[in-house]
């Protein structure tokens with residue numbers, strides 16, 4: 001008996017092979033991927049805003065060139081991901097419309113403001129750091145185009161985290177005022193970074209299905225713990241202290257145990273009550289609308305040349 | 314409200330990069346662009362920001378003819394039962410060298 005498409009799909013996933021765009025897949029799998037990849041793509045491009053805020057005010061030409069390159073990378077990451085989503089039969093412009101209408105989400109972390117230059121350090125070190133921990137397992141996601149996009153992204157993220165660490169390290173070992181600025185940035189970004197891994201496992205209803213489909217490889221809490229274990233020793237090198245009085249090394253397991261996360265804050269920001277939710281979407285819509293003439297001009301130019309070359313032939 | 318129209322109409326291009334001389338072009342992803350010139354420029358900015366390539370191809374996705382995975386069994390069947398095309402198929406005494 002020939003296997004049904006569903007049995008073929010299950011066997012692919014089971015044997016850790018990749019599902020490719022033209023394969024049969026369950027509708028739920030497709031929908032989950034579209035939602036996740038779109039949210040991921042939106043996060044990349046919305047994430048350009050908090051850092052874009054400081055490009056014009058970077059303290060040196062070197063820092064400015066680096067920050068500009070990082071923000072350009074994030075635009076690239078967005079595009080890799082929109083391409084991956086399109087292999088599932090949706091259109092990039094459709095996804096952008098959903099973002100602009102507030103019908104699709106982006107990571108809550110980008111709803112916090114960037115108040116000082118040290119925030120560029122804290123974002124690179126903590127936010128990109130958390131993103132890396134989240135993204136590395138997705139390089140082995142069961143959906144081929146998403147996994148491949150993630151491989152490219154992960155290669156590029158490493159510089160993002162290192163440049164952030166360098167900024168904080170420099171500030172932390174500078175004047176007392178600079179050190180204080182670095183500590184203040186860590187104080188503000190630490191908890192939101194831990195929230196980037198999503199709600200605790202017992203409140204994460206879709207996780208089990210995503211794990212079964214091998215879209216997700218580790219639970220939210222596992223990834224969060226991994227991030228804390230990697231980050232706390234780095235904070236010691238920085239000479240900066242995570243704002244958590246309960247943080248301590250569990251000698252038996254070797255894990256850093258951290259205090260209670262304020263999930264009410266997380267859900268409030270998710271619902272739209274973060275400090276910058278409104279700004280981020282408005283800015284995004286404005287950039288899109290104000291860029292319309294560029295897209296129109298490119299279309300008109302292409303059309304003119306097409307007509308001309310057809311006229312010649 | 315004139316906008317969504319134009320980008321939706323932009324064709325999809327598949328992008329191939331030759332990482333360095335001596336290697337073949339490899340598929341790296343896709344993008345939308347109104348014409349080939351813009352597709353090349355965008356491909357450079359999106360896929361070779363770190364000198365990942367010495368040559369780029371952009372191909373209209375619509376021009377690619379693909380075998381359908383649904384037919385994979387029959388389509389690739391002819392090669393399936395010809396193990397003798399592989400060197401490992403043959404029994405050669407252990408003491409034979411350079412073969």
Ligand SMILES: [Fe+2]
Pocket residue numbers: 044073074077153157
């Ligand atoms: Fe990114």
Ligand SMILES: [Fe+2]
Pocket residue numbers: 074128131157160
């Ligand atoms: Fe990044």
